[in-house]
Amino acid sequence: MVMGLVMIKNEDQGYEILASARTEHRQRAMYDGQVHDVEEVARAVIRVKEILEKKLNVPLKQVAVAAAGRALRTEVAVAEHKELLPVRWEREDVLALEMEAVHLALRQLKTSADDASQSYHCVGYNPIARWNEGEEISSLIGQRGKVAKVSVIATFLPRTVVDGLVAVLSRVGLEMTSLTLEPIAAGQAAIPVNMRRLNLALVDIGAGTADIALTRNGSFFAYGMVPMAGDAVTEEICAHYLLDFKVGEKVKRDLNTKAELNFKDFLGAKVVVKKEEVIKIIQSVVGKIAENISGEIMNLNNEVPQAVILIGGGSLTPMLSEMLAETLGIPQNRVGIQVRERLSEIYGEKSIKGPESITPIGIGIAALEGSGLQYYTVRVNGARVSIFELQLATVAEALLAAGILPRSFFGKLGTALTFEWNHEMRVIKGTMGSAAQLLVNDKPSKLDQALKVGDDIVFVPGEPGEDAQVCFKDILPPAESKWIVWNGNQKEFSPQVFVNQELACETDEILDGYKITYLPNDNLENLCNQMGYDLQKKEIEIYINGEKQIFKLTHELLVNGCGVDSSHIVRAGDSIEVRLRQITVGELKLEAKPITFSVNGMHLEYPPQEKIILFHGRPILEDQPLIDGMDLRVEGYKKMPILTDLLPYVKFPDELLPGASLKLSVNGIPAEFTTVLHPGDRILATFE
Template sequence: MEPIFALDIGTRTVVGLLMQKNGDGYEIMASARTEHRQRAMYDGQVHDVEEGAQAVRLIKTEVEQKIGYSLTRVAVAAAGRALKTLVASAARQETLPVRWEKEDVLALEMEAVEHALRELAVTAGDAAVSYHCVGYSVIDSWLENQQIANLIGQRGREAKVTVIATFLPRLVIDGLVAVLNRVGLEMASLTLEPIAASHAAIPANMRRHNLALVDIGAGTADIALTKNGSFFAYGMVPMAGDEVTEGICGHYLLDFQVGEKIKRELAHKSQVTFKDFFGTKISVDRDEILNIIRPVVQKLAEQIADSIFDLNQGVPQAVILIGGGSLTPLLPQLLAERLGLPPGRVGIQVRERITGVLGEKGVKGPEGITPIGIGISALEAQGLHYYSVTVNQVQVPIFELQLATVAESLLAAGIQPRSFIGRPGRALTYEFNGEMRVVKGSLGQPAQLTVNGRNARLEETIEPGDQVQFIPGTDGEDAKVRVMDILVLPEGKKITWNGQEEAFCPLLTLDGKESLATDEVKDGSKLIYIGNEDLEALFRQKGLPFNLFATLNLKINGRSLSLTKKRTIKVNGKIVTGNCPIADGDQLEIEETPILVKELELEAAPLIFHVNGQELKYPPQGLYVSWRGREVALEDPVVDGMDLRVEGFKTMPILSELLPLVTLPQQAPASRLVLTVNGQDAEFTTKLHPGDRITVTWG
């Protein structure tokens, strides 16, 4: 196996080493370390590409001088800034029992990571295409529904794995790629710093314990948790050693580099001497500086401890610190206090205690853990293999785990899927004589796509170095339709209707208004068309029911009544009993046998009065029929819609006209007739109204 160049680009320092795998473990063939001249990284994100490239160039040159040949490919790791972590599973079932080899298990793991990607797409929406999968770990494995430590070499029909996959924004990865490209390096493998560090810091046989690994750099503190033999959760705190340095600089008004030097000297000096911004020489006891930085370190310890507790849902058995920031004074003690762990359960792991890593000793202390882990991840093919293609003259990073087709390379380039294929134009829906109709828009034009100059398809596999040219598809036109596109209007006709000549033309209304053939039909429009082809259409245009009987609806004193009268239809003198064509010049006669008012057998109702407590019916004095305030003769025909009022009196009677129908009480001597209407004194000429209460007595 070829050696791997591993590079740890940190916020403060850059460490590089060349590693190879041998029979005893791993060997470091060469290493180098440097610091950024200025702050090129913030919270694990490249902010100054040129400054970051300068540090990487120094490392590359030094390692090349030691080994005697040029380096072109490199394995790197990304910090946990903006990290997204998802858990997903994948299962596969075979018809017959098979032996699950390494390739089969790897394919199953890749499928589980793809499921995590789809879940990320659900939660992040369109932003999901801006994320790269930067690593994963297997949490659990099952064979035939039984949990098993390792599937490789096992035999069975059904296998399942659950992975925890981690994703980083493209911005983080693109920053790393930009730095590497500046110095002529190609990214060969990428993983996440806590994943890489875990391979070096915690042996596999220790991962059955519930441990927390914290990689504390200058800008971020990355966290990884183990339990039951695997890593099951990752997290990140956007605070680390630089916060402590800035606390010293702010208190004494120092340049950042001076503050960083003071922080490092606290580990082995009881008194520190330095010059402030104005050149004043200052000597300070170590304890004084510790009191100054204690609040910042306390805050860092609290954030790390709280994140560990949230990820682990409890306190772990121990915490292992790595990275240059782990040497921050007071941090292990304060972290142990915050978690409630004994001081001996929070410790710093250093390169010197790692077994199985031989060779050059230039990489030392807790800072050497992560670059060694990056090398191990790459040598064991546990990182993500990376290559690049060009899309429309722009280099695009491709991770074999995530992207393999032309379509996916377009996604990686930030091209939206909706531009891959032109969308059809919007359809138009309208209603024609009560029937819903749909007119489709025109089809869109597909995108023009070539790979290395030849026509290609979206599903084709993409290869390293391929040149992709993409012209977006064009959308189709929205549906448009005019009345003339729906129907052809026939010519008008001249007919004679009951002796009157009139035009018989097609009747067309659009959304309730008379329409022309050139009018445009809008989405949701209602089009009503009545032709001029036959007798039925003629009756519909006139609003008449097409049958041999006419229905008359009327009211008599408010009571509804329906009558039917016979209708005779003649076309050109011939009686027709059904629908028939109507030609230009046809003569139509419609004869209806009228119903006379007298045939309604109308009767007037008597007037009801109450005389001396007894009901009295005053008989009608005739039959009087009126409509709309005018008198109707009994010989008049009934007209549809009549509201007839039938009465037996032209005027209301007076009291004297009622008295002949009243049985008077026996007359008393020397008495006179006393009359009242509704309790009021009345005369013989008092006008009465139906329902009046009348008394007639002698008084």
């Protein structure tokens, strides 16, 4: 059914209905509040429009409508923007970030929706929180940082719902100026403001859905929906008696006025049936509707409400109010049907009455009070875009509604180039992208400019910035080559650049992630590195009499004959000598060790007679440089001593007995003066 009202507001008496009209669809054209057959719905609307125009004798151009309460969706989303270096967040940056959050909310909605292909209109959004560098802040505008983040709550309606309504209205020459939701509209009319302090449940039972609104403490605080209503009852009757849907609707309505029902089934057979029999057939489906509505009320309210108010044509379904009272566990008199006749502030034409008139009256009240979503159209690049003014619509919101992504509001920053320079991280930024060009009615505009009906927007996306691109010669410090003399040879001393340890040319391009080593032609250390001369101290390992010793060799640095260190600045024409300072055998100051013997039980050290240094068994001179791994032996004798060589070191008694003779032994064996000795020998020399 399509119903139309023309209403005005009278400050003294309330709301006056100037004219009303209603008509039935010739066939089922809407399901669950969604237009499925645009032409059929348009035919019904134009009949209502023509009746109203005839009654009032004025043309009708604008209309306020309501969408099913189940259609509204809300999502919370967070968007973040990062910069390599701190920047100042301007109004345009913040607005673009908010638009990005709305776009993310839309993507979340599509992901969570039952039908992923469903498209939605954003009908408004509000920022919830803002952060700069991780700290929550009341406003980002004018703040400075590298990371900005916003959280928004965005409200959406399915695009098919709105587009279906708009398509129908455009067919009949009507412009939609206000859109409200059915449960909101119904609440405007069915429950006076002074009754909303009670905990009441308003249930608008239509054809495909039962919309629920709950009041408490002076306002509506929750909305819900059950996807089952009057059409389910009609379909049960049609299935049982094999009826066309339109005939089934008539049978359902006649249950409230006739005791005996007469109709023909789809095959033309005449059927006469008692009212009680049909009620028995629909009892189970009515019980299911009551059970679903009660469950949703308890889910939203968390307790049994004080009363339930039914409106809509489906509220007249037999047994529904009784079953609702039973499932909720409240008295029967606490479940009632609200009708136009009991609305004290509504007067005027009397032909519109009953519970089905409450929602249309509520739509009129919402439009007159300006509480609906104000709807108008603008043009974006020549295409018509629908705008819902939950808040003052801006150019940014129009672009979002037109499907233009927020990232195109500003040209993307060119990709930065990051590399290591002598172990220090360096970044070269890409160029800034150009901002999008915006014209509203051929005049330059900004994203936050408010729109009005019929505005024409031209949007040219921002151009991305250029990626960072640089060659070595662009960043090398200014330096000139120097000609010097290196160890007697003339050489050119120039700066050098290495990439990943490979020599690079100054005309080469620097790529992202390069590890660059730059050697300037300044001091002696860099010159040695270029010439492949390692100035690190060199260790050599030698053995002296089998004992390992380590020595560190240093370098001699001479510039123009003068000794210098590695930090000495090299100038053009300098004569440079660099060599490893050798250590000679003589610098070790090696000494031969004495040979030890035991003489008459006393320890005796026989001193070396000379110093002989051997390498590979051959004597070497003291000016011989040390060689890594050299094995030296130091000896103090050309040949081992004989027994007579030790006698001067033996202490004998001061007085000897007459006729005493010298007795000699080595290691207990009798010996002669010429017996050759060896280290550690035990010698006895006594007189007998």
